[in-house]
Amino acid sequence: MEWNTRVTAMLGCRYPIIQGAFGGFGTSAIAAPTSQAGGFGLITASALRTPEGLREDIRRARSMTDRSFGVNLSIPACPRIDEQLEVCLEEGIPAVETAGYRGDEYGKRLQEAGVKWIHKVASLKHALAAARQGADAVVIVGLEGVGFKSSIQLPTLIGIPLAVRQIKVPVIAAGGIGDARGFLAALAMGAEAIYLGTVFMATKECPVSDRYKQGLVDDDPSDPVVRDRSLAPPNPKELAKVMALRDSLPTLEWLQKLENVMMGRADDASLDMSLVAEGEIVRAGGSLAVGAIDKVVSVKELIDAIIQGAEEILTSQPFAGFWQSAGVPRA
Numbered sequence: 264m265e266w267n268t269r270v271t272a273m274l275g276c277r278y279p280i281i282q283g284a285f286g287g288f289g290t291s292a293i294a295a296p297t298s299q300a301g302g303f304g305l306i307t308a309s310a311l312r313t314p315e316g317l318r319e320d321i322r323r324a325r326s327m328t329d330r331s332f333g334v335n336l337s338i339p340a341c342p343r344i345d346e347q348l349e350v351c352l353e354e355g356i357p358a359v360e361t362a363g364y365r366g367d368e369y370g371k372r373l374q375e376a377g378v379k380w381i382h383k384v385a386s387l388k389h390a391l392a393a394a395r396q397g398a399d400a401v402v403i404v405g406l407e408g409v410g411f412k413s414s415i416q417l418p419t420l421i422g423i424p425l426a427v428r429q430i431k432v433p434v435i436a437a438g439g440i441g442d443a444r445g446f447l448a449a450l451a452m453g454a455e456a457i458y459l460g461t462v463f464m465a466t467k468e469c470p471v472s473d474r475y476k477q478g479l480v481d482d483d484p485s486d487p488v489v490r491d492r493s494l495a496p497p498n499p500k501e502l503a504k505v506m507a508l509r510d511s512l513p514t515l516e517w518l519q520k521l522e523n524v525m526m527g528r529a530d531d532a533s534l535d536m537s538l539v540a541e542g543e544i545v546r547a548g549g550s551l552a553v554g555a556i557d558k559v560v561s562v563k564e565l566i567d568a569i570i571q572g573a574e575e576i577l578t579s580q581p582f583a584g585f586w587q588s589a590g591v592p593r594a
């Protein structure tokens with residue numbers, strides 16, 4: 264089957280499957296195999312720390328695949344974001360994703376240089392804002408997913424259909440997705456690609472420890488601890504207080520406060536940034552996508568399983584019967 268959407272056309276990839284950003288370890292090690300397997304890999308600029316490091320990693324990815332890949336600029340985590348954006352332009356990156364704060368300033372610069380601008384958000388309100396600001400596509404992360412939560416965030420099943428009714432540019436679904444059924448469900452809801460974080464961490468190529476990967480395999484989404492780590496939006500008043508401090512505190516200090524509010528922890532809890540520390544990751548938040556993980560596989564196996572599984576579903580009962588009754592020849 265062909266899996267063409269406006270997103271695959273925009274990004275130049277075979278399947279509408281995007282590998283999400285990972286602060287700390289989202290390098291070519293995972294982005295290149297994703298693109299090579301037909302998805303769209305993202306290098307997370309903050310994981311490379313410096314513009315020089317980002318350039319080197321883009322070149323490393325180029326030596327690993329001739330397929331296209333993008334870069335994520337997580338705004339609060341990139342103190343040298345202007346230089347990192349320049350590196351993306353100089354290195355001919357076709358699409359850049361901004362996240363973590365409004366991205367229109369960067370989006371305009373990217374688009375003027377002919378680069379597609381994707382913006383990632385956690386709420387319908389911010390998705391609408393990004394579309395108004397001219398983003399070429401928006402990623403919406405549902406409450407089931409990992410990331411800085413919004414107090415007005417919706418579950419993926421509710422947020423995506425609401426968004427596609429109101430947004431003309433392609434909507435990309437993230438949050439709690441990890442297998443063929445989630446992939447088809449997202450497309451049925453009107454999304455034009457899926458965007459996966461957690462399940463890519465349980466791949467052989469992901470540079471986190473085996474112990475962490477096994478934890479993802481073992482996690483049970485119905486365990487209240489796992490469930491609540493994911494489905495706990497922050498207190499709106501506390502969040503507003505922290506957001507008001509954004510320009511008056513050093514970035515790391517502000518991020519620590521933000522993280523604490525996001526996780527419902529005391530304001531003075533110690534830094535817990537989802538970053539790698541000697542191969543281990545602190546579990547800041549979680550994703551119900553762990554429900555889709557039953558073993559550690561390669562990136563290619565993950566992508567192939569999603570695509571082959573989706574094709575099997577569409578060609579087996581009851582779908583085959585639906586096609587037949589409608590007189591539609593099957594692919």
Ligand SMILES: Cc1cc2nc3c(=O)[nH]c(=O)nc-3n(C[C@H](O)[C@H](O)[C@H](O)COP(=O)(O)O)c2cc1C
Pocket residue numbers: 283284285286287307309335337340362363383404407408409410437438439440458459460461462464537544550551552
């Ligand atoms: C360990 C970890 C680190 C992440 N770091 C970032 C980041 O630095 N920037 C960002 O935009 N998203 C980050 N994300 C979010 C993912 O890119 C993606 O939006 C999210 O994982 C999607 O939900 P899912 O985990 O249910 O697939 C991170 C996710 C994980 C699991």
